[in-house]
Structure formats: structure tokens, C-alpha cells
Amino acid sequence: MKKIRLIIKLAVVGIITNKVRSFLTVLGIVIGIAAVIALLALGQGAQLAISSSINSLGSNLIGIIPGTTFRGPPGTSTNAEIGQREYDYINSATRFPTVSAASPVITDFATLRGAEEEIFAEVNGVNSNFTEIQSLELEQGRFFREADVAASKNVAVIGPDVAAELLSEIQSDEILGQELIIRNIPFRVVGLLKSRGSAGFSNQDLEVYIPYSTASTKVFNRDNYSQILISVNDAKLSDATVIQLEEKLSAFKGLELEDKDFTVYTSDDILATASTVTSIFTTLLASIAAISLIVGGIGISNIMLVSVTERTREIGLRKAIGAREGDILSQFLLESVMLTVLGGFIGIALGVLLAVGVGQLAGIQAQISFDIVALATSISALVGVIFGYFPAFKAAKLDPISALRFE
Amino acid sequence: MIELKNVTKEYGEGENAFQALKGIELDIAKGEFISIMGPSGSGKSTLMNILGALDRPTGGQYLLDGQDVGSLDDEELAEFRNKRVGFIFQQFNLLPRTSVYDNVSLPGLYGGLPQLDRRVKEVLEKVNLLDKIQNKSNQLSGGQIQRVAIARALVMEPSIIMADEPTGNLDSKTSHEIMEILQDLHAQGNTIILITHETDIASYAKRQIRLKDGEIFSDSNNKDSDSKQ
Ligand SMILES: Nc1ncnc2c1ncn2[C@@H]1O[C@H](COP(=O)(O)OP(=O)(O)OP(=O)(O)O)[C@@H](O)[C@H]1O
Numbered sequence: 001m002k003k004i005r006l007i008i009k010l011a012v013v014g015i016i017t018n019k020v021r022s023f024l025t026v027l028g029i030v031i032g033i034a035a036v037i038a039l040l041a042l043g044q045g046a047q048l049a050i051s052s053s054i055n056s057l058g059s060n061l062i063g064i065i066p067g068t069t070f071r072g073p074p075g076t077s078t079n080a081e082i083g084q085r086e087y088d089y090i091n092s093a094t095r096f097p098t099v100s101a102a103s104p105v106i107t108d109f110a111t112l113r114g115a116e117e118e119i120f121a122e123v124n125g126v127n128s129n130f131t132e133i134q135s136l137e138l139e140q141g142r143f144f145r146e147a148d149v150a151a152s153k154n155v156a157v158i159g160p161d162v163a164a165e166l167l168s169e170i171q172s173d174e175i176l177g178q179e180l181i182i183r184n185i186p187f188r189v190v191g192l193l194k195s196r197g198s199a200g201f202s203n204q205d206l207e208v209y210i211p212y213s214t215a216s217t218k219v220f221n222r223d224n225y226s227q228i229l230i231s232v233n234d235a236k237l238s239d240a241t242v243i244q245l246e247e248k249l250s251a252f253k254g255l256e257l258e259d260k261d262f263t264v265y266t267s268d269d270i271l272a273t274a275s276t277v278t279s280i281f282t283t284l285l286a287s288i289a290a291i292s293l294i295v296g297g298i299g300i301s302n303i304m305l306v307s308v309t310e311r312t313r314e315i316g317l318r319k320a321i322g323a324r325e326g327d328i329l330s331q332f333l334l335e336s337v338m339l340t341v342l343g344g345f346i347g348i349a350l351g352v353l354l355a356v357g358v359g360q361l362a363g364i365q366a367q368i369s370f371d372i373v374a375l376a377t378s379i380s381a382l383v384g385v386i387f388g389y390f391p392a393f394k395a396a397k398l399d400p401i402s403a404l405r406f407e
Numbered sequence: 408m409i410e411l412k413n414v415t416k417e418y419g420e421g422e423n424a425f426q427a428l429k430g431i432e433l434d435i436a437k438g439e440f441i442s443i444m445g446p447s448g449s450g451k452s453t454l455m456n457i458l459g460a461l462d463r464p465t466g467g468q469y470l471l472d473g474q475d476v477g478s479l480d481d482e483e484l485a486e487f488r489n490k491r492v493g494f495i496f497q498q499f500n501l502l503p504r505t506s507v508y509d510n511v512s513l514p515g516l517y518g519g520l521p522q523l524d525r526r527v528k529e530v531l532e533k534v535n536l537l538d539k540i541q542n543k544s545n546q547l548s549g550g551q552i553q554r555v556a557i558a559r560a561l562v563m564e565p566s567i568i569m570a571d572e573p574t575g576n577l578d579s580k581t582s583h584e585i586m587e588i589l590q591d592l593h594a595q596g597n598t599i600i601l602i603t604h605e606t607d608i609a610s611y612a613k614r615q616i617r618l619k620d621g622e623i624f625s626d627s628n629n630k631d632s633d634s635k636q
């Protein structure tokens with residue numbers, strides 16, 4: 001115990017005495033570890049944001065989009081169309097008993113104008129039952145009703161950020177009934193949504209819902225839908241429903257199953273796609289981190305070799321008074337591990353700053369967990385052991401006489 | 408206690424081979440105080456390195472307390488140096504930037520000595536340096552450094568203390584102070600082997616050995632040494 005304490009003390013003294021050299025030596029480690037921390041924290045943050053935004057869609061959600069390549073909802077455009085015919089077919093209650101609700105979705109971007117300001121935001125034309133499919137909660141007012149859809153009324157339900165941007169001068173209790181211009185067409189605000197937060201790459205609070213009939217005939221002038229969103233009675237029935245939808249809908253469209261011109265996806269599919277994308281990203285950054293750690297490790301090896309040469313006499317003296325090879329080996333290994341762990345700590349601090357900074361710019365909440373810090377510390381210690389071993393071994397094998405006579 | 412039988416040491420190989428020791432025969436009894444003198448290059452340090460198990464002889468036998476030192480492996484030699492020998496060198500005796508206390512503790516740490524703290528203070532008291540116990544090695548005079556080295560040599564209560572020109576870098580007053588400490592240690596029963604160039608330093612020892620070209624040239628008892636006590 002005392003021996004270890006002394007070795008640690010001597011190593012600390014050595015590191016402090018050669019502050020500048022120690023710092024330059026560990027620079028590679030600092031950068032490597034900072035990269036590791038930053039990318040893990042941001043990666044986990046992005047992953048969390050994506051999965052939470054996807055989960056907020058609802059876990060028993062099924063979507064049908066036109067086309068056979070999965071391009072991800074919404075707004076996929078293709079020649080193959082999905083429209084009122086398909087919607088009516090799916091919507092007939094007896095045909096798909098596991099479907100609890102279905103709604104067309106016509107999504108497009110449009111210029112919105114309030115009293116003075118103007119913004120560009122996502123507008124979704126949906127049915128009145130859309131709140132059964134996606135968990136939208138209202139802060140004020142109501143979602144539009146069946147009658148509004150049937151009469152293609154100019155009514156809108158807006159997200160809190162739309163209200164904040166366009167109707168900022170209006171008292172919050174007077175927002176209902178305000179006028180909102182969408183593509184030069186006046187709408188009346190009938191509901192204000194609760195905040196769902198910005199999730200990863202899209203701001204869910206900056207959106208507007210209008211009746212799909214209005215969207216189709218007045219605003220966007222299109223008959224085809226971006227997608228049809230469906231919720232099932234039970235998340236367990238989701239896969240079975242997908243198969244049923246695929247089979248029956250292709251038959252309805254007069255197509256063989258393998259020639260179908262639409263894609264049925266579940267929220268799990270999106271999650272999987274998103275995870276693949278983020279993990280490719282993470283792997284790429286991880287290789288950069290690995291390279292800088294290897295370069296840093298070579299630096300450690302070099303400086304430890306210099307240190308062994310400089311301290312040849314010290315090693316000779318230690319051997320003369322009874323140090324075994326193992327004592328010398330462990331001393332130099334410990335020194336290199338302490339150097340790299342020190343570099344690791346600086347790197348962790350730097351990486352956290354980096355992750356928080358970049359996260360703020362990119363709108364991602366960096367996730368810094370104990371696991372990440374522990375992993376980074378272990379990696380830096382491991383680099384110290386691997387790259388410190390050869391110099392330490394060389395020191396341990398020094399012949400005491402030649403070491404003492406060394407000049 | 409120490410028996411050297413026809414010990415030789417050769418450096419290099421083939422044509423370049425150089426015989427630094429040529430068949431040394433030497434017996435040293437427990438409690439002796441011996442000085443080894445001789446011209447530079449005569450093999451004094453080489454002999455001490457073999458006696459201190461820092462090096463192995465090329466030929467012959469070295470017995471310490473009946474044990475054949477030549478048959479020990481590296482690990483056993485390290486333990487031998489730790490427990491049986493205390494070294495004092497001419498220079499670079501102490502670890503740089505390290506306190507007196509830590510320097511003196513070091514052999515005890517390698518050897519796992521129980522009650523090390525008490526022992527360290529005990530030996531520092533012997534060399535009268537308790538007041539400098541927290542000084543770093545660069546905050547000591549040359550004489551103090553050698554006293555710390557003596558204290559360190561004593562920590563493990565070794566069978567032999569070996570000093571290779573311990574006063575080589577000191578002025579004559581400090582040299583005599585160091586020699587008086589060694590003489591006290593001898594009086595307390597320690598076996599001491601001292602290498603030196605200077606006759607007045609050698610005269611502290613009771614037995615004086617002279618080396619020349621790797622051979623023992625003379626081996627005599629010194630009556631004079633009693634008067635110095
Ligand atoms: N590693 C070595 N390789 C070759 N020759 C060596 C080696 N070490 C010592 N020698 C030679 O062995 C001889 C004895 O050296 P040693 O160091 O024992 O002399 P010394 O009596 O201690 O001299 P000094 O009084 O100068 O310290 C010298 O001629 C030296 O050159």
C-alpha cells in the first residue's frame with residue numbers, strides 16, 4: 001500500500017515538474033477523449049430526441065405512403081397516388097376490425113401570416129379524428145369537428161410556437177378566434193396545442209392543422225394524400241394489421257402483392273431507420289476518435305521512452321537498493337496510465353463543453369451519463385497501459401551496473 | 408562471512424576482452440571494516456559490484472554466509488541487494504525531487520519492511536538528520552546527501568555496507584564527518600567495505616586492501632586506525 005502511494009506520489013511529482021511536456025504529451029489523448037465524449041453525448045442526445053419524437057407519434061401507429069421505396073413520412077411524392085378512394089376503403093369499419101381510427105394527411109409547407117409577422121411552417125390537412133391517432137393535447141379551444149371537415153371550413157389548430165411567432169401581441173386568452181392567413185387564405189384559429197417540445201431535427205410546436213378537405217380543395221389544390229395515418233386497437237396487432245392492409249389494399253387497387261405501389265410502415269420502422277442513420281454517424285466519428293487516440297498513444301510511448309532514458313541512473317539506483325523488475329515495470333506503467341488518465345480527464349471536461357456547445361447550436365440536448373465518463377476514463381487508462389508497456393518493460397530490463405554508470 | 412574464491416570478471420568478448428578482475432581470493436569476517444584502495448581502473452568498483460550482487464562474476468565463486476551468490480536468479484539478486492547489502496555511492500545517491508523521508512523509506516518499501524516509519528526515523532537519528540526529514544534531495548548539502556545515503560543503507564539492517572568513494576565529492580572536513588559516522592557504525596558491529604583513493608580516508612578502516620590491475624596487491628592490518636576512534 002505504502003509502496004503504491006509513494007509510486008503515485010513520485011509519478012505526480014514527475015508530471016507536475018514537467019508541466020508543459022506532460023501537457024503536450026497528452027494532447028493527443030485529450031483530443032481523442034474529447035471527441036469520444038462529445039460524439040457519444042451528442043449521439044445519445046440525438047438518438048433520444050429522435051426516438052422520443054417518434055414515440056410521441058404513438059407506438060400503435062401505422063402509415064401508408066404512396067410508392068414502394070421507403071422514403072419516410074411525410075411529404076413523399078411519387079406517381080403512385082393515395083387518395084380519397086383508398087381512404088374510404090380503409091375507413092369502412094367492418095373491413096379492418098383492428099383499425100381504430102384513420103385519417104388522411106396532406107402535408108406541405110406554406111407561408112403563414114398573422115397581424116404583422118410572416119413565417120414559413122408545416123401545414124397538415126387531417127381529419128377531425130386525428131387526435132385519436134396522434135397524441136395532440138389542446139391548451140385552449142378545440143380540435144376541428146366532423147362538420148368543419150364536411151363543410152371544408154377555414155379553421156385551424158395551431159402549435160404554441162406559431163402563436164408565439166405570429167400572434168405575439170395578442171393576449172393569450174384572446175388567441176381563439178384570431179385570423180391567420182395561410183397561402184393568402186384567411187383561417188380562424190379554433191384551438192391552441194400544448195407544447196410537445198422540439199424533438200431532434202424538427203420543431204413539433206411549429207405546425208398547423210387544418211381540415212384535409214380544406215387543404216385539398218382550397219389551399220394546396222391536390223387530391224392525393226401525403227399519407228394515411230392509422231391507429232390500431234392494440235400495439236400487439238400492429239404487425240398483423242400491416243399484413244392485412246398490404247394484402248387487401250393491393251387487391252383493391254387491382255395489383256399483385258409484390259407489385260403494390262404503396263408502402264405500409266409502423267412507427268417501429270422509422271425508429272429502426274433513424275437508429276441506423278445515427279449509428280453510421282457515430283461509427284464514423286468513433287473512428288476519428290480512435291485514430292487520434294492511437295496517435296496520442298504513440299506520443300505517450302515516445303515521451304515515456306525519453307523519460308526512461310533520462311532516468312536511467314534513477315532506475316539503476318532503485319535496482320541497487322532492491323527494486324525488482326516488477327517494481328520498475330509497475331512504476332513506469334503507472335506513470336503512463338496517470339498521464340493518459342489525466343489527459344482523459346481534461347478531454348472529458350473539454351468534450352462536455354464541446355457537446356453542450358454543439359448541442360445548443362444543433363438543437364440537441366447532449367446526454368452526458370456516468371457510463372460515458374467511465375468509458376472515456378477506461379479508454380484513456382487502457383491507452384496508457386498499451387502504449388506505456390514497451391517503455392516500462394525496457395526500464396525494467398535495464399542492467400543495474402550499466403544504468404548506474406550511464407551518463 | 409564473505410568468501411571469494413578465484414573470482415574473475417571479464418568485460419567484452421574475444422579480442423576485445425578485458426580482464427578487470429584476475430582471480431581474487433578474499434575472506435571477510437563479520438564486523439570487519441575494510442578499505443579497498445588502488446589506482447583508477449584497478450578494478451575496485453568492479454569488485455564492489457560483485458560483492459554487492461549488482462553484477463555476476465565471470466568465473467570463480469562468491470559465497471555470502473555460505474550461500475553461493477552466483478547461483479541466484481535476477482529476482483533473488485534483487486532481494487539479496489535489498490536485504491543483505493546497503494550501498495552508498497559517490498554521487499547520484501538520492502532520487503531527485505524526493506524527500507529525505509521517502510528516499511530512506513524506499514528499500515523498506517521494496518522489501519516490505521514492517522514498522523518502516525519507526526525504522527526510518529531511527530536511522531535518520533543515527534546520522535543526525537531528523538530535522539531535515541521533509542527536505543527534498545535538492546535542498547541538502549553534499550555531506551547531508553551522503554548522510555541520507557548512509558541512513559538508507561542502514562534501513563534494512565544489511566549484512567554488509569558498501570561505500571564506493573562516499574567522500575569523493577566532499578571537502579576534507581565533511582569527509583571526516585562522514586567517516587566518523589561510518590566508524591561509529593563499525594563500532595556498533597556493522598561490516599563495512601569502503602572504496603577510496605585517499606590514504607587518510609582509508610586509514611579509518613582496520614584492514615586495508617590494495618588492488619592493482621585486477622589483482623590484490625597487498626592486504627594489511629592498520630594499527631593507526633585505533634588512534635582515530
Ligand atoms: N562495462 C564495462 N565494459 C568494459 N570495460 C569496463 C566496464 N566497466 C569497467 N571496465 C573496465 O574495467 C576496469 C576496472 O574498472 P573499475 O570501474 O572497477 O575501476 P576502479 O578501480 O573503480 O576505477 P576508479 O578509481 O576510476 O573508479 C577499467 O579498466 C574499466 O575500463
Ligand SMILES: [Mg+2]
Pocket residue numbers: 451452453571
Ligand atoms: Mg570506481
